[in-house]
Amino acid sequence: MSLTLLSRLSQHSLLRSLRVLISGNAVAQLLSVLVAPLLTRLYSPDDFGMLALFMSASAIAAIPISLQLESAIPLPKRQIQAARIFAASISVAAISTLILCIALGGYALYSHLVGTQPHYPLYVFALAIIYGYVLSAERASQYWLLRSDRIKLIALGAVIAVFCSASFRLVSGGLAPSGLTLIVGAFVGTGAALIAYVKSGALSTATCHWQRFSLSAWPTLITRVCREYHEFPKFQVPQRLLNTANKHAPAIVLMGLFGPAIAGFYALAERIVHLPGRLVSEATRKAFYRHAVKKTHDEQPIARTQLLATGVLALVGFVPFTTLFFCSPWLFKFAFGETWVQAGQYASWLAIWIYAVFVNTPSVALIPILRKQKRYLLLNIVGSTTRVTSMLIAALFFSAETTVVTFSIAGLCYNLIVIADVYRQVCRYDQQLQR
Numbered sequence: 227m228s229l230t231l232l233s234r235l236s237q238h239s240l241l242r243s244l245r246v247l248i249s250g251n252a253v254a255q256l257l258s259v260l261v262a263p264l265l266t267r268l269y270s271p272d273d274f275g276m277l278a279l280f281m282s283a284s285a286i287a288a289i290p291i292s293l294q295l296e297s298a299i300p301l302p303k304r305q306i307q308a309a310r311i312f313a314a315s316i317s318v319a320a321i322s323t324l325i326l327c328i329a330l331g332g333y334a335l336y337s338h339l340v341g342t343q344p345h346y347p348l349y350v351f352a353l354a355i356i357y358g359y360v361l362s363a364e365r366a367s368q369y370w371l372l373r374s375d376r377i378k379l380i381a382l383g384a385v386i387a388v389f390c391s392a393s394f395r396l397v398s399g400g401l402a403p404s405g406l407t408l409i410v411g412a413f414v415g416t417g418a419a420l421i422a423y424v425k426s427g428a429l430s431t432a433t434c435h436w437q438r439f440s441l442s443a444w445p446t447l448i449t450r451v452c453r454e455y456h457e458f459p460k461f462q463v464p465q466r467l468l469n470t471a472n473k474h475a476p477a478i479v480l481m482g483l484f485g486p487a488i489a490g491f492y493a494l495a496e497r498i499v500h501l502p503g504r505l506v507s508e509a510t511r512k513a514f515y516r517h518a519v520k521k522t523h524d525e526q527p528i529a530r531t532q533l534l535a536t537g538v539l540a541l542v543g544f545v546p547f548t549t550l551f552f553c554s555p556w557l558f559k560f561a562f563g564e565t566w567v568q569a570g571q572y573a574s575w576l577a578i579w580i581y582a583v584f585v586n587t588p589s590v591a592l593i594p595i596l597r598k599q600k601r602y603l604l605l606n607i608v609g610s611t612t613r614v615t616s617m618l619i620a621a622l623f624f625s626a627e628t629t630v631v632t633f634s635i636a637g638l639c640y641n642l643i644v645i646a647d648v649y650r651q652v653c654r655y656d657q658q659l660q661r
Contacts, residue, residue, distance in 0.1 A: 240517040240535065243377045247509030250381025254388040255505055261392040268399030269408060276405030280354050281412070287326065287358030288365075289466045292319035293459035295451060296366035297594055300373040300519045308373060312366055314451035317444060319362040326355045353409055360416050367423045372516040376428045380512065383419035391415025461599035465606050472610050476633050479617060484626045492630065494566065495554075495573035496580075502546035503584035510539060515591040522595060527656035532649060535588035547581040550574065572630045579634040582641035589648035596651055602644070609640040 266274075295315040302308050334348050371380050395411040423429055452459060477496075481489035514535050521528045550557075551574050558570030593602050613636040620632040 240513055243513035244509055246377045246381050247513055248506055250384045251505050251509055254384040257388045257392060261396065265395060265399065269403050273403065273405040273408055276350060277408040280350050280409050283351055283354035284357040284361065286470060287355050288361040290463050291322045291358045292362040293452065294462040294466065295455060295458055296362065296369050297462065298455040298458055299366065299369040300516055303523050310447055311451050312370055314448045315366045316363060317448055319359050323355055323359040327352060330355065357412060360413065364416055364420055367420060367429060371423065371428055372512055374428055379423065379426055379428055383422055386422050387415040387419040390418035457597055457599040461603040462594065465599065465603045468606055468610055475614055476617065476630065479621050480626055480629065483621045488626045491569035492572055495569045495576055499550055499573050499576045499580045503543060503580060506542060507584055507587045510535065510587045511591050514588045518592055518595050525659055527659060529649065529652045529656050532588050532592060532652055536585055536645065539585045539587060543581055543584045547577045550577040571627060575631045575634040579637035582638045586641040586645055589645045592648050592652060596655060598651060612636060613640065
């Protein structure tokens with residue numbers, strides 16, 4: 227009986243897509259791990275500090291730069307409508323990039339005139355803005371590939387990006403190591419993945435539709451797409467920015483009230499606890515998003531699909547996250563030394579929150595499909611306010627560990643509420659299909 231069930235699950239289209247995407251991510255992650263010791267011998271901590279600043283700035287810039295329109299590419303049934311969204315996403319990102327670069331240039335001119343010197347070189351932020359556009363183009367391409375069921379090409383692109391970026395950084399590190407070299411390596415990797423997508427011909431089905439759009443019609447095209455999919459710029463952009471703020475809030479609070487050492491313990495703990503889920507969660511989000519969109523196009527119920535994906539993630543994550551919950555102090559002592567036992571104590575409690583985030587991946591993917599971004603932005607605002615307030619109270623009156631425990635339990639409750647509420651919305655959707 228169990229063998230029959232496993233055989234059926236292995237043939238499920240969602241799980242087949244997951245297997246391909248996870249395999250590609252695994253190879254990419256393995257390459258990154260293997261190259262990391264070599265890079266640390268070629269580049270200085272200051273170089274990596276500049277890279278960290280660049281990556282953080284570009285990740286934030288990439289959220290609003292395209293108004294998140296690329297997330298809507300798989301939603302319409304007709305290819306011509308999806309091509310319009312693709313074109314609007316790329317165009318909006320280009321316009322936003324130009325505006326941000328002009329604004330940064332104006333700030334640079336003002337700083338020069340008043341004689342002030344920025345703490346960080348402004349060219350890093352300029353490159354981060356441009357790289358934000360490159361990331362937006364990559365995301366738009368991947369959503370089109372998802373729509374076209376080119377799952378293997380997405381997985382291959384992840385491997386190509388890491389391989390080309392690592393190769394460039396290794397070669398350049400032997401010749402002229404610098405923070406700028408590491409930054410250029412990011413452009414090389416993502417650019418190589420984009421070139422692979424274009425060379426495969428997979429994007430030609432989108433670009434061939436663009437020939438129908440005259441240059442004078444593009445402003446109307448962008449306006450029409452923004453109006454039709456207004457939930458994405460109005461609600462999804464602030465929600466993503468809020469999620470980014472939530473991610474960094476504990477480190478900021480711990481730094482301000484308990485000092486940099488405690489914040490460092492937290493930063494390491496969060497980074498390690500995220501590792502088990504990072505490999506699977508992004509692949510799950512992409513595969514489940516496309517699978518659920520197909521079901522809505524065919525007017526099929528999706529509640530069972532949500533339960534299947536959520537259950538699979540709960541099973542996959544149970545052992546690693548349970549191990550982290552019970553064994554993190556010992557694991558951190560063994561891996562990093564006696565000094566980092568406190569980070570292991572934080573990791574134990576962070577595991578329950580990150581596990582809930584991991585299991586919540588299919589539910590979050592369903593929100594734009596159901597067009598419920600406004601509802602979940604409001605829920606996110608309430609949840610974030612509750613989490614940050616409870617964390618601040620714990621930090622002011624109790625210990626640093628109590629602060630981490632409070633934030634983690636609040637995060638667990640929020641994600642469980644999201645899973646339950648999305649399931650309720652999905653059940654309503656299924657009931658409407660049966661009428």
